[in-house]
Amino acid sequence: MDIVIIGGVAAGAKAAAKIKRLLPDAKVSIYTDDTHVSYSSCGLPYYIEGNFSDYRALLVRSVEEFNAAGIDVFLETRVEKILIPQQQVLAVGKVGTRLVNYDKLIIATGARPFIPNIKGINDFKNIFTLRKIEDGIKIRQKMLKSKHVVIIGSGFIGLELLEAFVKNGLDVVVIEKNNRIMSAFDEDMSDLIRKRLEAIPERKFRFYTGETVSEFIGTSYEVETVKTTSGKEFKTDLVILSAGIVPNSEIAQDAGIKIGNSKAIKVNKLMQTSAPNIYACGDCCEEHHLINGHSVLGPLGSTANKEGRCAAMNAAGIYTVFEGVLGSAVSRCLNTTMSMTGFTEKEAKSFGYTPVTAVVSKTDMVSYMPEAGEITLKVVADKVTGLLLGGQAIGSIGADKRINSLASALVGHLTVNEYKNSDFTYSPPYSPTIDPILDAMNILCSKLARHC
Amino acid sequence: MDIVIIGGVAAGAKAAAKIKRLLPDAKVSIYTDDTHVSYSSCGLPYYIEGNFSDYRALLVRSVEEFNAAGIDVFLETRVEKILIPQQQVLAVGKVGTRLVNYDKLIIATGARPFIPNIKGINDFKNIFTLRKIEDGIKIRQKMLKSKHVVIIGSGFIGLELLEAFVKNGLDVVVIEKNNRIMSAFDEDMSDLIRKRLEAIPERKFRFYTGETVSEFIGTSYEVETVKTTSGKEFKTDLVILSAGIVPNSEIAQDAGIKIGNSKAIKVNKLMQTSAPNIYACGDCCEEHHLINGHSVLGPLGSTANKEGRCAAMNAAGIYTVFEGVLGSAVSRCLNTTMSMTGFTEKEAKSFGYTPVTAVVSKTDMVSYMPEAGEITLKVVADKVTGLLLGGQAIGSIGADKRINSLASALVGHLTVNEYKNSDFTYSPPYSPTIDPILDAMNILCSKLARHC
Numbered sequence: 001m002d003i004v005i006i007g008g009v010a011a012g013a014k015a016a017a018k019i020k021r022l023l024p025d026a027k028v029s030i031y032t033d034d035t036h037v038s039y040s041s042c043g044l045p046y047y048i049e050g051n052f053s054d055y056r057a058l059l060v061r062s063v064e065e066f067n068a069a070g071i072d073v074f075l076e077t078r079v080e081k082i083l084i085p086q087q088q089v090l091a092v093g094k095v096g097t098r099l100v101n102y103d104k105l106i107i108a109t110g111a112r113p114f115i116p117n118i119k120g121i122n123d124f125k126n127i128f129t130l131r132k133i134e135d136g137i138k139i140r141q142k143m144l145k146s147k148h149v150v151i152i153g154s155g156f157i158g159l160e161l162l163e164a165f166v167k168n169g170l171d172v173v174v175i176e177k178n179n180r181i182m183s184a185f186d187e188d189m190s191d192l193i194r195k196r197l198e199a200i201p202e203r204k205f206r207f208y209t210g211e212t213v214s215e216f217i218g219t220s221y222e223v224e225t226v227k228t229t230s231g232k233e234f235k236t237d238l239v240i241l242s243a244g245i246v247p248n249s250e251i252a253q254d255a256g257i258k259i260g261n262s263k264a265i266k267v268n269k270l271m272q273t274s275a276p277n278i279y280a281c282g283d284c285c286e287e288h289h290l291i292n293g294h295s296v297l298g299p300l301g302s303t304a305n306k307e308g309r310c311a312a313m314n315a316a317g318i319y320t321v322f323e324g325v326l327g328s329a330v331s332r333c334l335n336t337t338m339s340m341t342g343f344t345e346k347e348a349k350s351f352g353y354t355p356v357t358a359v360v361s362k363t364d365m366v367s368y369m370p371e372a373g374e375i376t377l378k379v380v381a382d383k384v385t386g387l388l389l390g391g392q393a394i395g396s397i398g399a400d401k402r403i404n405s406l407a408s409a410l411v412g413h414l415t416v417n418e419y420k421n422s423d424f425t426y427s428p429p430y431s432p433t434i435d436p437i438l439d440a441m442n443i444l445c446s447k448l449a450r451h452c
Numbered sequence: 453m454d455i456v457i458i459g460g461v462a463a464g465a466k467a468a469a470k471i472k473r474l475l476p477d478a479k480v481s482i483y484t485d486d487t488h489v490s491y492s493s494c495g496l497p498y499y500i501e502g503n504f505s506d507y508r509a510l511l512v513r514s515v516e517e518f519n520a521a522g523i524d525v526f527l528e529t530r531v532e533k534i535l536i537p538q539q540q541v542l543a544v545g546k547v548g549t550r551l552v553n554y555d556k557l558i559i560a561t562g563a564r565p566f567i568p569n570i571k572g573i574n575d576f577k578n579i580f581t582l583r584k585i586e587d588g589i590k591i592r593q594k595m596l597k598s599k600h601v602v603i604i605g606s607g608f609i610g611l612e613l614l615e616a617f618v619k620n621g622l623d624v625v626v627i628e629k630n631n632r633i634m635s636a637f638d639e640d641m642s643d644l645i646r647k648r649l650e651a652i653p654e655r656k657f658r659f660y661t662g663e664t665v666s667e668f669i670g671t672s673y674e675v676e677t678v679k680t681t682s683g684k685e686f687k688t689d690l691v692i693l694s695a696g697i698v699p700n701s702e703i704a705q706d707a708g709i710k711i712g713n714s715k716a717i718k719v720n721k722l723m724q725t726s727a728p729n730i731y732a733c734g735d736c737c738e739e740h741h742l743i744n745g746h747s748v749l750g751p752l753g754s755t756a757n758k759e760g761r762c763a764a765m766n767a768a769g770i771y772t773v774f775e776g777v778l779g780s781a782v783s784r785c786l787n788t789t790m791s792m793t794g795f796t797e798k799e800a801k802s803f804g805y806t807p808v809t810a811v812v813s814k815t816d817m818v819s820y821m822p823e824a825g826e827i828t829l830k831v832v833a834d835k836v837t838g839l840l841l842g843g844q845a846i847g848s849i850g851a852d853k854r855i856n857s858l859a860s861a862l863v864g865h866l867t868v869n870e871y872k873n874s875d876f877t878y879s880p881p882y883s884p885t886i887d888p889i890l891d892a893m894n895i896l897c898s899k900l901a902r903h904c
Contacts, residue, residue, distance in 0.1 A: 010885070043818060043880045057820035156879075290875065301885050302878035310873075322873055330877035339877050366495060368509035397882075401853040404876050405860045411874045412864025421762075421774055422863045423742065424856050425782035425791050426754035427608075428495045430849075433462070433753050 001026040003315065004089055004102040006079045006251070010301045011282025012108030013038035013061060014308030015315075016071050019106075022316040028071045029100070031091050033078035036133045037063060042301045044136035045157065048143060049164035055137055082107075082255035084275050104277050104315040107257075107265065108308065109248035111283035111299050116152070116243055120216035124223045127216065127239045130157055139240070143168055146237035150174075150226045152213055153243035154181035159333040161240055162205055166334060172205035173234045175226070177243075179210045184329070186344045188359065189392045192376055196336045196394065208232065245299055247284045260286040262297045269321045271311035279315050281307035288324030291342060291389060291410060292351055298325040326390075328407050330400050337375075339403035342390025342410045345380050354383040358443035360436045364398025366428040375399045379406065379440040386415040386451030391440075402437050416444045417452045453478040455767065456541055456554040458531045458703070462753045463734025464560030465490035465513060466760030467767075468523050471558075474768040480523045481552070483543050485530035488585045489515060494753045496588035497609065500595060501616035507589055534559075534707035536727050556729050556767040559709075559717065560760065561700035563735035563751050568604070568695055572668035576675040579668065579691045582609055591692070595620055598689035602626075602678045604665055605695035606633035611785040613692055614657055618786060624657035625686045627678070629695075631662045636781070638796045640811065641844045644828055648788045648846065660684065697751060699736045712738040714749040721773045723763035731767050733759035740776035743794060743841060743862060744803055750777040778842075780859050782852050789827075791855035794842025794862045797832050806835040810895035812888045816850025818880040827851045831858065831892040838867040838903030843892075854889050868896045869904045 003019055005012045008030040020028045030037060038061040047055050063073045077093030088099045113129035121127060128139050139161075143149070149165050151158050154176040165172045174181065180190045194207060211232065216239065217225040226234045247264035258266040258274035265285040267273055273280050282304035286295040303325055310322040328341040348355035358379050363372040373396025380389045391406035393399035409419050420441035424431060445452035455471055457464045460482040472480045482489060490513040499507050515525045529545030540551045565581035573579060580591050591613075595601070601617050603610050606628040617624045626633065632642045646659060663684065668691065669677040678686045699716035710718040710726035717737040719725055725732050734756035738747040755777055762774040780793040800807035810831050815824040825848025832841045843858035845851035861871050872893035876883060897904035 040818060040820075040880070040885065042878070042885075043820060046821060046880050051822050052820045298875075300878055302876070302883070302887070305885055306873050306890075324875075326875040328875040328877045330879045330882045332879065332881045337882075339882075341875070341877065366492060368492075368495060368504045369498060370503050400877055400882050401856055404853055405856045407876055408857045408860035408866075408871070408874060409864065411871060412861065412866050414860075414864050419860070419863060421758050422860060423750075423776075423778040423780040423793070424754070424859055425780045425793065425852055426494070426752055427782045427784065428492070428498050429784045430782045430789075430791075430852050431754075433492065433494075433757055435754070438758075 001103045002101050003028045003104050003106070004100055005030045005106045005108060006089065007108035007110055007282065007284070008032040008037035008073065009034065009039060009041060009110055010304035011308035012106065014305045015106045015108060015281060015312040016066065017061065017069065018309050018312035019316050020069055020071050022312065022318065024070070030066070030071065030073045031077050031079050031089070031100070032075060033093065034132060035075055037066065037073050037075065039133060040301065041131060044130055045160035045164050047136050048140045048161065049167050055133060058133065079251060082251060082278070084255055084278070087277065102277070104279070106311050106315060107252055107273070107278065107280040107284060108282045109251065109284040111245040111247045113241060114244040114246050115241065116213070118213050118216060120218070120223070124216060124218050124221060126222045126237065127241060129241045130161065142238045143170065146170060148236045149238050149240065150234050150236040151240045151242060153241065154207065155184065155242060155244065156329065156331040158240070158242040160331055161242065163333050166205055170204070173236070174205065174207045175211050175213055175228065176207065176209045177212045181207055181209060182338060185338065185340060185392050186346055186378065189376070189378055189394055192394050193336060193338055197333060200334060245283070247297070249284050252280065252284070260295050262286055262295065264297055266295070269323060270314040270319070271307055271322060272314065279311040281311040290324045290326050294351065296325065296327065298327055300329065326407055326410050328403065330403065336394065337397050337399040338394055339400040340390070340392040341403050341407040342388070343380060344390060344392060348380050348382070348389045353389060355380045355389060356383045356444060356447045358440040360439045360443070362436045362439065363432055364396045365430055366432050369428050371429065373398060375402070375436060377402055377436045377440055379437070379444060381416050381444050381448065383448060386417055386448050388414055388416060388419060405437060415451060416441055416448055420445055420452065453555045454553050455480045455556050455558070456552055457482045457558045457560060458541065459560035459562055459734065459736070460484040460489035460525065461486065461491060461493060461562055462756035463760035463763070464558065466757045467558045467560060467733060467764040468518065469513065469521065470761050470764035471768050472521055472523050474764065474770065476522070482518070482523065482525045483529050483531050483541070483552070484527060485545065486584060487527055489513070489518065489525050489527065491585060492753065493583060496582055497612035497616050499588050500592045500613065501619055507585060510585065531703060534703060534730070536707055536730070539729065554729070556731070558763050558767060559704055559725070559730065559732040559736060560734045561703060561736045563697040563699045565693060566696040566698050567693065568665070570665050570668060572670070572675070576668060576670050576673060578674045578689065579693060581693045582613065594690045595622065598622060600688045601690050601692065602686050602688040603692045603694060605693065606659065607636065607694060607696065608781065608783040610692070610694040612783055613694065615785050618657055622656070625688070626657065626659045627663050627665055627680065628659065628661045629664045633659055633661060634790060637790065637792060637844050638798055638830065641828070641830055641846055644846050645788060645790055649785060652786060697735070699749070701736050704732065704736070712747050714738055714747065716749055718747070721775060722766040722771070723759055723774060724766065731763040733763040742776045742778050746803065748777065748779065750779055752781065778859055778862050780855065782855065788846065789849050789851040790846055791852040792842070792844040793855050793859040794840070795832060796842060796844060800832050800834070800841050805841060807832045807841060808835045808896060808899045810892040812891040812895070814888045814891065815884060816848045817882055818884050821880050823881065825850060827854070827888060829854055829888045829892055831889070831896060833868050833896050833900065835900060838869055838900050840866055840868060840871060857889060867903060868893055868900055872897055872904065
């Protein structure tokens, strides 16, 4: 049995390892256009920051380890075409050009950074995106020789890199085309993120929201000035493009495999695509949202691992279901934890719910403890059914604890009434006597009178 | 309408404040034999440790605040008898002796430390229990002049005080009659707690398990030597008795109110006792276990608050249900977080389940992060139904995050299969790519094959 896996960062690497364990006699091959296989892309901002000095800490399994397990890895080899009727793929690269047979094909091509159409964007060597190991190495090298950086985009990666640059002493300018930073969050919460960050004394970073970059200007092979449509100009030593990602689904689309509205590959809960014997997993495919079943894009290493495992098991003939995602995410920027799960208020509205919300600002442990930090928790519920829909929390690291509790409640499709007296752990260094979640539930109860 | 509340630490104070808001015209009175009202008893170990210098940080609402809200507080006044047919209580103390009428009575008498029957236990001034504000003040004063302390009992309070004493430079001996410390946890987990604590370099504390104190010996009014039945002798400057608690239910029992096997007052989910117009809440009453409905004792400030609120609402005529507890608890001792929810393996067995377990030891965030700590998570599920039954986690502060997620899953009565792919937040400073909970679910799935 020939198992071919396209892509080998998170989902592909996981799928390969899993299927080889399930089918020891199968021939399992990973084809990837990358120079590395099986690594933690999410760790690159922390490598750049200098939390560890050797980028190899990011590598999960080496090519040698794959080989030792009986898995072939073809680096720098791009699969250019999937031939569905022939059950073959066309691979081009280091190994030359070859047609490879498959019995089962797993597409794990991931995603790539979105490149906005800006004048001069292709002309300079100091404009970086962050996705692969080399990107991280190059950014770190350049950062160590730089004083000024412009980050375009203020999502999770933009703010993680902001932290990295600030901790390395650079002056940072963040340019965001939306009217607020971290726009995955509701407006009130993203305002709060900005307020917390801008309250840092003697900060060396500035946010420019509602600004679009119009042009990169440089005198030689490097950008020296970033210009915006409103006429602002920023001198810089390097530029980071962190303006979102695009799923690498073209090869699937080209083969006639069904693609979703998000431009990612459509899969069912067994990670099967619309084509026979072809599975997809990781950032190149869509997820089902656990709350309402809608298709969403949830490009995350944790999800990629689960999907890779599920695809491998089903490809090996073991029925397994991956139910879907909640959009849970967390990120750290300097002193601020930003954590979310489920629907935001605006998402809930867009899906036709009538959201009610509770916002609680409170210490994350009893306030007399010297380590106490502040968190603001927003919980969203549905006025019609009383169902919990989502949560967002900003503040100290304790914010993330509350969001993971809420994520578990969302997995159980709990209502506010069912969750309102939950028995969380309590001790002064861990929680106030009444946890912020419980305060939020009490507020929601009063707004949902007939459900509580 | 006359509302009388007996006891005013957590449940009583909450009930008083809530019912006065619901029934502004009612006469609400708190009678307590304590010198203080409305305080965080759980914070006393942290006061003793020196996290804050003024014990008044522990006070939630002052007598003046209660008075301003129209609530009468009678300190140092003990209710000696409940006269059910007359709807009166007999109060004796600072206000003299008086009969007080009630339309609704809320019993929130709390619990008291268990005093073991040891020779000399009543003869000395330097044997302390920790429950009330004065206890904390006296222990701190004595600690500051002491070099050696013996703690009898190694539960939550014993280990919290161990931390306080160690941080203040004392030599600590802990004597535990069970064969292991923190016996609320399963054996493997309590062994791990001991191992972690004993791995602290140059530690100034020692555990003696399977030891019973036989005698306190002193030359004047102070204990100088603690003797065990096995013949060990420990020189000491003070002794802490933290050998468990006893609910203050005698006054209810004396009045003919139904008492449970745990010796605490029996209540229904509306916090009603067996007597008309009499409610109970807090450490003096039993809780319903959320998983199987059994009566259990869950003496915790967080639970007391919820029960006080529920009792007040029902007493005010607003139907509200308190479904019960999971036995969730957390405590910190030096570098170790100890957190639990639901049933331990041994409890699950005692309730007739056939428990299967998964134990995962892992970093609490991606291992290349410099702040990464270790946690060990044990999850218990039922082999027959696949239902999750409980979890215990030991290690860094991240242990508590996982237990609160599991607590939420237990509130939802989730099975391993329903919880196995939960979408937790992921980012290197917050979680490994595969969260320890998910590893545990995978292990449980393989043990519960037909359920997954």
